[in-house]
Amino acid sequence: MIEIHHVHKGFEQVEAVKDVSLHVQKGSIYGLLGSNGAGKTTLLKMLAGIYKPDDGDIFIEGEPIFENVKLKKKLLFLPDNPYFFPHATIQQMAQFYRDVYPGWNEERFWQLQEWFSIDVQQKIQRMSKGMQRQAAFWLVFSVMPDVLILDEPFDGLDAVMRKKMKNLLVQDVAERNMTVFISSHNLREVEDLCDHVGILHNGEMIMEREIDDLKADVHKIQVAFRDGIPSSFLTGLQVVYQEQRGRVLLCIVRGNREEVDAYIQRFAPVIFDVLPLTLEEIFVYEMGRIGYAIESVMV
Amino acid sequence: MFELDIRSRQPIYEQLVEKIKEFIIREVWGPNEQLPSVRLLAKELTINPNTIQKAYRELEHQGYIYSIPGKGHFVATQPEEVSREKLETAKQQLLKLLCEAFYIGMKKDAILSLVDEAEQIAGGGDPR
Missing domain, CATH: 3.40.50.300 (P-loop containing nucleotide triphosphate hydrolases)
Known part of the structure; x- marks a missing residue:
């Protein structure tokens, strides 16, 4: 058209x-x-x-x-x-x-x-x-x-x-x-x-x-393990952003929700939450990923 | 008819799919009943018609509805595969919850009494 x-x-x-x-x-x-x-x-x-x-x-x-x-x-x-x-x-x-x-x-x-x-x-x-x-x-x-x-x-x-x-x-x-x-x-x-x-x-x-794809394939997850983060944990995920808060690891990952779920469950986390991510947040992280200064782009 | 959360992280079409599935599973809409047209839903919910179309396509793909070109979308009689799939997911979820319950120290008896309670609520749990 x-x-x-x-x-x-x-x-x-x-x-x-x-x-x-x-x-x-x-x-x-x-x-x-x-x-x-x-x-x-x-x-x-x-x-x-x-x-x-x-x-x-x-x-x-x-x-x-x-x-x-x-x-x-x-x-x-x-x-x-x-x-x-x-x-x-x-x-x-x-x-x-x-x-x-x-x-x-x-x-x-x-x-x-x-x-x-x-x-x-x-x-x-x-x-x-x-x-x-x-x-x-x-x-x-x-x-x-x-x-x-x-x-x-x-x-x-x-x-x-x-x-x-x-x-x-x-x-x-x-x-x-x-x-x-x-x-x-x-x-x-x-x-x-x-x-x-x-x-x-x-x-x-x-x-x-x-x-819809934008909403469906980006997730903010919060995980914690009893004995610290397994060394191979992050390698199997497409991490857009990560941050460690004490023993809790917060990261934004891309990928299919079920696959991400199944993958993380294999490591038997003691805490595992998927937190809501607004479309605005998704944009901000995506833009950060391709190298744009976040604050200058959008409110 | 439906309440959708536009700000939710869950895509609108997925929310629609879930709501409609619920209506079909709970038999609010019986087999062969016509679903509201894309036009009507778009107007009522003020959402993009393409999103509704997408939800209907997905439901058709999953076997919950069928479409007749020029006539619209209708509730399908639920194929066995769909119910089997649902049973399987329910099992998986139960297993996960039960493991958690045991882990935090719940006793088998307590769980069994919950099972009885659930059976009563669901009205005997007769198979569909």
Whole structure:
């Protein structure tokens, strides 16, 4: 569905995106994570056909996206700062979207009024930041795009609205097999939504993974033995991180849960616990493993 | 319908698989009953439809459900292999717990009386 091959983009002295490749399947929700200035928005704007890559190719449904009007009719980009015409009301903006996007669904637009409870005659620029974002989402969901690109979409929305927007998103994915590409600097915000995640750091893609695999194959374990740690104990494990606290050994290991369990049981530990590891911790350790300074990457 | 813990270290699809298995084993859903559609579950739980699809694939693979293209997913009559597998895991877990119990000084009589108690709770333990 979305294919990005070795894409580069620079602005004057700054190389914003360096040799990024990725692949998103139809009907998938892809989360692009990264700290501020990592190059997320630049990549998104190239994906939306707004910026032209300096090098490399971007294909959506097998066609290059840049200046491709036919393709852009089925694709929608919601920027981090939604744009509305000066003094436009929601109804006037709806008129514009109706003219531009053939997928516009008038029935849906009016149905969605219940979800948002905003007056269509109200001027968008007089609304609060959060309400403006809601207005943007309202228009987005009425356009019914095949590909939806969202840049920090939940910024400024309250918890209830966030949940509602996520719900509308998954419904569209389930019903119409819409493909969604979301950027965020906040892992927590998208971990329940995405099936794949990629991390961008200093313009480079440093990790790409299916989110379930990420959770399934990293474990934090705590073990203690009666007579100290057997010398061969750690050699059979893929240890990402280890720390000794008195007689207790704490380590983060990778691998299949059952295999790790069975392996450790063979050494007859007196204490053996598998402690919960949040997705955030996993990222932090994984990043540490590939040599990135932990604190600079993500909160 | 289900409560999922999104922050849990356990992948969401695994949680779903476990919850649905529980429903099937406890016969909340009988054989050949239709499971909720992917669309419906995605909407109700606000989770990624791909995750639900993955859970259904896994359940199908394990023999708990079957699918009819265009119709949906249905509860399978439980094959013998599944029950045998379950028995085996139960045995393993029991053995492990019993070893621990002996190790911390529990007596055989105490364990046997627990067995009686468990039998009563489970209602005689008649085989499925």
